Amino acid sequence: MESERLVYTLDEALAAVGFGKFQGLVLVYAGFGWFSEAIEIMILSFVGPAVKLKWALSSSEESLLSSVVFAGMLIGAYSWGLTSDNYGRRKAFLSMTVITSGAGFLSAFSPNYISLVFLRCLVGFGLGGGHVFLSWFLEFIPTSHRGKWMVIISIFWTIGTIFEASLAWIVMPILNWRWLLALSAVPSFSLLLFYRLVPESPRYLCLKGRTVHAHQILEKMALVNQKDLPPGMLISYEIIDVDEEYPSEYTSFLSVAREKISIFRSELPGLLLSVVIVDRFGRKPAMTIMFILAWVFLLPLVFSQSAILTTGLLFGARMFSMGTFTVACIYAPELYPTSVRSTGAGVASAIGRIGGMVCPLVAVALTSSCHLKEAIILFEVVIAVTVTCILLFPFETSGRELSDSIAVSDSKQALLAENSSSTPSP
Template identity: 55%
Template sequence: MVVVACIFVPTKKKKKKKKKKKKKKKKKFDSEAYFPSIRTGKQQLDGQMDYETAGLYTLDEALETVGFGRFQAFVLGYAGLGWFAEAMEIMILSFIGQAVKTEWQLSSTQESLLSTIVFAGMLIGAYTWGILSDNYGRRKGFLFISMVTFGAGFLSTFSPNYLSLVVLRGLVGFGLGGSSVFLSWFLEFVPASNRGMWMVVFSTFWTFGSIFEATLAWIVMPRLDWRWVLAFSSVPSFALLLLFSVAPESPRYLCMKGKTSDALQVLEKVASVNQTKLPPGVLISSSSRDKDEESAPSPSEETSPLLTSLSENTKQSISGFSSFFMLFSSKLIKTTMLLWVLFFGDSFSYYGIILLTSKLSSNQSGCFQSLHSTRNLHGADLYENAFITSMAELPGLFLSAILVDRVGRKQSMAFMFGLAFIFLLPLLTHQPSVLTTCLLFGARMNAMGTFTVASIYSPELYPTSVRTTGAGVASAIGRIGGMVCPLVAVGLVNSCHQTAAVALFLVAIVVSIVCIQFFPYDTKGRELSDTN
């Protein structure tokens, strides 16, 4: 009997241990205790992750759910203020040049340099600020942009001589080169379904900045002097600094850098301010979904996308100047080259039409008379002319708002470029004064429309990792077009070659229309890409 007891007692203990092990397995496999929103039993269908039943959602899905509300309205106001400030600083070039030339007895070349140096600064700044914001955040980007723009702009008021003014205006241009950062930041808060319309609304800040600057110069210049205009024009950039502390970081940038908890906090604030709720479940990046569709996880790795996908994105994040070379990768080089041609042609024609307005509108009695008529355009006449031509941009914005989300980005630009071509075509020869003004008004209206849609389209084409770099460099190429167009619009017309000048603008428009047709896809209604 003793022997029998010795045999059977250990056997019972072993069975107990087996039962305990089975219980432990069940507890370890129960992921619902840790992630209540995940329905484990339905997580895999046909070897793939089922995101709807798993309770996972992407950033784009979150933005669609919370919608466009009061939070985005604040983001729109802050980013729009950045564009408002840039428009004022660029429009000021039309007013201070002649006053500075008279006060310091400058040559025409020195006067022109005051405008050229601003565009040169913007050329360098567009590239620099794009890299900074792509690698260190949108907030840090527009913090330093506002500091440089306000500091240099305000100090320009106290310039003791011509050289100091040129240096300071060059620094202002360097700060203004970061305008694409504001646009990309706002873009990353807007739901994809109505992104085009809100980006057109965003562009109205540029137009209102131009109109406000013309009004400010009209009021201040005859009573005070150009220094006061410079001082007042730096106020919007100072307002950006005052409001910086309440401006949030882009949740899309945070996701791209692997900071999902920070991105979730921003989204929760967006939902709270908009009085809506986020989708139930766990926030993941769009790239996580793409990876899971390619290879399904095993049950033991069922929550790994939440923990590893964004860290993998972080490893792939672009740092330093390598972000520039990513624009020439096999997937992006075609888009990059096409955007450069588009922005050069758009800026060349847009700024050229602005300069043609002051030249051709008074050139009605022959070439030699036009050489003197523009010199007589001064005082109230100059400010009134600038005010009226700026108003032409409002119907252009309205037209682009109607077209951009209905027919798409590509066809909107092609259509408005075509209208600009039609309005400019009669100006190959001299026309009556009233007709010339109407034709230039129509050309500028459509040029502004194409410029607006191009500004929307360019950041949408690039992934988050290089978005501001890509849009910034394209904008920089556009600045080269702005630097070249005075040689055509002013130089050729003053040399009695109006036909040649207008013909060059028409060629630029035709090349831009052809270029648009070769873009790989339209971004109407598409989600923004987080990875290349």
């Protein structure tokens, strides 16, 4: 009797091992990457006013400290995407973390404004690879759990913002902004300490033909999760699928810190809402619903409101905006096959950084000239345009397996049929 030759795909292997302790460890490392990125971005809210006072900077020079970070992120998002897709997720982690932690720490010793601008731009370049952490984590999750856990990882960002605001509240009155910069670089250094324990993405390894190495990682996943892999041999597809749809002063400073902590608490309800609806309703409906609600909460602020009502409306608007952003961070890497996932998500992230560059300049210009109404109207218009774009997206990724390459689905099905037919009937 002819021997039976069984095969299984990577998605079948991930479904078999489930989401367990192994993915939990991956979640912690990737989440700490986002935690570190949130800290380095949030620090701008505290260092900017302190440096402005210390070096007698203009409002434009203060805004530039934020804009150069996002400019660096724009370049870094695309660069680290290419690095990750061509040389591996782990090598991208190492390079961008060395740059972020090194430049972040050296920022504390900046002798003048120009050197601080340069180093913060370099920090932004390293931070541009934040999407690589998401893509890497995404590639370890079974399809049925993908939406929920990709939302949960975003909680690390919120925790990072609250942590940085709390750290600034404690450090700034006692020490100064240089100490805050140095201490804020510690989480990035900690990523380097555990780098040797980080596994490469099995999807990336399969794509590069390193199926044996990918199988070793899957075996370790099964062992840690106390599950069994499907019987047989792991296979990967490298064929083309044209039918698949992928494609101030310290007193006022403490007030600001307290305000920041309060504001970023609003992100947690938004994240929890995303957990509930992202898999149930799908990516596009979830983003549409939450962004429309954000638009509704902002609309009354076009007119003067009481302080309590204004705070409540801003809380709701940020909550739903954060929920939309979280789902978008899931949706983008799901659209692309493994061969270009980090590059595609990087390009999307880079385009988003343009908004990060422009927003400080526009917001400071409008608010400093008391044009708050115009600022709200501008945000409302941007949200309306964004919702229209979401509705026009041709793809829904909820419940779909990740693609490993651009391949012909008919050929994939034919290959599976051939393997099935090669098994002798009893």
